[in-house]
Amino acid sequence: MIINISLAWLQLARQKARFLVASTGIAFIAVLMFVQVGFQDALYTSATQLHNNLKGDLFIISTQYQSLTFNQSFPRRYLYQILGCEGIESVSPLYMQFAKLKNLINGIKFPIYVLGFEPERAILKLPIIQQNQSLLQLPKIVLFDSKSRSQFGPITQEFEQGKTVIIEIFNYTSSIGYKVKVGGLFSLGPSFGVDGNLIVSTSTFFQIFQGRSAKNVDIGLINLKPNANTQKVLAILSAQLPKDVIVLTRQDFINLEKNYWTNRAPIGFVFQLMVIMVFVVGVVVVYQILYSNIASHLAEYATLKAMGFKNKYLLIMVFQQALILAFFGYIPGFAISIGLYDVAGDFTNLPISMSLDKAGIVLFFVILMCLASGLISTKKLRNVDPADFF
Structure with missing residues (x-):
């Protein structure tokens, strides 16, 4: 079965104000993710700058x-x-x-x-x-x-x-x-x-x-x-x-430092917790957007069901809308975050900058967030009965 993605796009674009608000909300979530991921990466990079610049092949430290x-x-x-x-x-x-x-x-x-x-x-x-x-x-x-x-x-x-x-x-x-x-x-x-x-x-x-x-x-x-x-x-x-000392390679020395900031220092736990919280908040926000869109077009979905379209077709259309929202929210969020990274780097002197790794990680989480929201929001759509409308 071929799904026409233009139908999902037209349904979103039909109400331009709502689509703009939805994209803005997702962009805001993307920015929050970029900020958390950026500062978390800066934490590890700055904590290991000395390790990377020491001239040595092996390092001895106390246990x-x-x-x-x-x-x-x-x-x-x-x-x-x-x-x-x-x-x-x-x-x-x-x-x-x-x-x-x-x-x-x-x-x-x-x-x-x-x-x-x-x-x-x-x-x-x-x-x-x-x-x-x-x-x-x-x-x-x-x-x-x-x-x-x-x-x-x-x-x-x-x-x-x-x-x-x-x-x-x-x-x-x-x-x-x-x-x-x-x-x-x-x-x-x-x-x-x-x-x-x-x-x-x-x-x-x-x-x-x-x-x-x-x-x-x-x-x-x-x-x-x-x-x-x-x-x-x-x-x-x-x-x-x-036995009161250990010998490490450079990479093991770096990993030891990162492990401290990740698992033992409070700031590492806070960053990980904030990333999870931003993701959960994002799922809730996108769910509200998609659920509202489904509710406002419920009669149209009932009509499609009455015409013989199966639930699978309608659900895929909702997931397509989730992906469209993900990309339209991610792009401005990415652009804004580049500017925020520059400001944060100048203000804190921390090595915070955009990279392909950060861009890819946030894009993955934004898409996952939107798809998860789409899955939750389709419960009402799966249960819709054309007889309730006709």
């Missing part, structure tokens, strides 16, 4: 590790114990901790994430850091993340204007600040747990955090020789190292 925003260190000596292991070319320690940075204008102190490493060893892939790495060998010189949020003051602007920028950093356990000079900028970006970043040498790091010991490392970076078998080295290290 107590939860995420980058928690301090969980292990003895530095473990790194030197594995230097003689087959396939390992070099190891590097990375120290991380939150400090407070004093705003240049209003004097308010805001949390900032401090990364400390030995400046003679390049541990970050960012080219600008490698260019300015020699500056870190000078005392009291730091690199500031130009994508840090605005609460830290006009540090980036003043540096780019050629001014000497002196900032004051405070350890959480001390009221005495430590003044350093901004020697360069880099671009990493904030996340949901971090508002800004500083890169310092290990000597400067331990001047800021005088309670920290160089004997305890937060992340150990392992660089392998060119022809080394990654899985073989991973197995050897896992067997040799004490």
Whole structure:
């Protein structure tokens, strides 16, 4: 049986105002979906930016590790114990901790994430850091993340204007600040747990955090020789190292971070819950639209039944209307969301942007939402009796 889709289209387009309102409602639901999916993706992308930019083939972390925003260190000596292991070319320690940075204008102190490493060893892939790495060998010189949020003051602007920028950093356990000079900028970006970043040498790091010991490392970076078998080295290290640390590949390290934000952090649960709620609300909204359309054309459907058309024909026509509404709502929702992503990215400095993956996911859910609504709304249509009208 061939179904003429033009009949479904004509029935929707006959009442232009209602069709416009229906499309607008679905567009609004699509925008809400795009916002939720966009921020959820930004959560994972921003949380793993450092992981993606670390120069290493394998990574050692404490078994107590939860995420980058928690301090969980292990003895530095473990790194030197594995230097003689087959396939390992070099190891590097990375120290991380939150400090407070004093705003240049209003004097308010805001949390900032401090990364400390030995400046003679390049541990970050960012080219600008490698260019300015020699500056870190000078005392009291730091690199500031130009994508840090605005609460830290006009540090980036003043540096780019050629001014000497002196900032004051405070350890959480001390009221005495430590003044350093901004020697360069880099671009990493904030996340949901971090508002800004500083890169310092290990000597400067331990001047800021005088309670920290160089004997305890937060992340150990392992660089392998060119022809080394990654899985073989991973197995050897896992067997040799004490049970209070684990060795991970980059992808496993990234997955561990994502798992924390998905399953253990409240924000991950909230995003998943909101996506489900938006979908359910969308089903209800589209159901009301389709049900209202069916109710207003019930006599026409009864006439078609009296003419011999089966329920299958009428139900398929309703599903066709659901698909038409899905696409006419999705297209403006997609266009609006591109603009919202730009605004949100500029305001939050989070990596939120449109992609084929997001466009495909939301399109799938919009179509599924409309088809589910169509299925629910056809109950009245299946039960319609032409004898009630004639």
